[in-house]
Amino acid sequence: MKIYDEHIHLRFHADEPPRHELAPFIKCARDRKIAISVKEHGPLPKKYQQGPRGDFYFAMSPGELEPFIELFVGSDIPIGLEMDYFIDSEDEIRSIADDFLQRVQASDLTIGALNGSVHLLPLDITADNANPAIVMWDDKAESFKKYIEICGIERIIEEYHKALCGMVKMQLFDVLSHIDLLRKFDKVDAKGKSFYLAGYEKFYEDAIFDVLQLASETDIAVELNTQGIDRPYGRPFLSQKAVEFCKNKKMKLTFASDAHRPEAIGRHFETAGQMFAQAGVDKLVFFRDRIPYFYDYK
Ligand SMILES: [Zn+2]
Ligand SMILES: [Zn+2]
Numbered sequence: 001m002k003i004y005d006e007h008i009h010l011r012f013h014a015d016e017p018p019r020h021e022l023a024p025f026i027k028c029a030r031d032r033k034i035a036i037s038v039k040e041h042g043p044l045p046k047k048y049q050q051g052p053r054g055d056f057y058f059a060m061s062p063g064e065l066e067p068f069i070e071l072f073v074g075s076d077i078p079i080g081l082e083m084d085y086f087i088d089s090e091d092e093i094r095s096i097a098d099d100f101l102q103r104v105q106a107s108d109l110t111i112g113a114l115n116g117s118v119h120l121l122p123l124d125i126t127a128d129n130a131n132p133a134i135v136m137w138d139d140k141a142e143s144f145k146k147y148i149e150i151c152g153i154e155r156i157i158e159e160y161h162k163a164l165c166g167m168v169k170m171q172l173f174d175v176l177s178h179i180d181l182l183r184k185f186d187k188v189d190a191k192g193k194s195f196y197l198a199g200y201e202k203f204y205e206d207a208i209f210d211v212l213q214l215a216s217e218t219d220i221a222v223e224l225n226t227q228g229i230d231r232p233y234g235r236p237f238l239s240q241k242a243v244e245f246c247k248n249k250k251m252k253l254t255f256a257s258d259a260h261r262p263e264a265i266g267r268h269f270e271t272a273g274q275m276f277a278q279a280g281v282d283k284l285v286f287f288r289d290r291i292p293y294f295y296d297y298k
Pocket of ligand 1: 082
């Protein structure tokens, strides 16, 4: 039996990002008998190519795309991207995806899938409330806290919901990544009360389930992203209730470690497997050439 980790990266985040490396990830995946699918952060639309490398301090800089693709020549590891969504750049996002897919096809490589993510939101209203700057709220807890102070958790949830809905409606992406990323820095007190979302739990849950409903209507797969387990909140970025919702709507689900280092491949998949089993999910999916294939994960 094979398990498919449908979301890994080929480097970790650093101020001076290292080059993408495929070989150590292949080795670790083979040792663990896990099939991997790479979803690297793709290049951003031009207006968001900020910072000295044009990578907004986390994405692929434009010049890195070709060497990244070349890494896969001679391997059968599926290549794919985790692309960022911006409400005002849908046409450009489509052309970045088209350009990537054409290059991959020209190199005769196996495409995995395209994942859609929201890491950047218009939250900085300090200068212009009507036209806020796009910011990365998920890099550090201090950043998240700062934007809550600037515009409030309600607005953050609203913007996140709006962006996720826009992303799903594009019908470009095969997989919706880490829907609960807004919980990245959250934690609960002794009574189980959320540090950041207390008082807004229902509002947040309605937003998330609204996106999942839209995802079920547009047939985008949803990942259970296990990196959330290592965060203070301590559960994957997809709740048990959300897994059950997906099961009832017959949605496609994937395992996703979101590993940025080889040793994180398949991390916490036992817990994720138990969540799927508890919800009565029989089969998960993996993607080849953007086509979903069902498999038995148990
Ligand atoms: Zn991500
Ligand atoms: Zn990722």
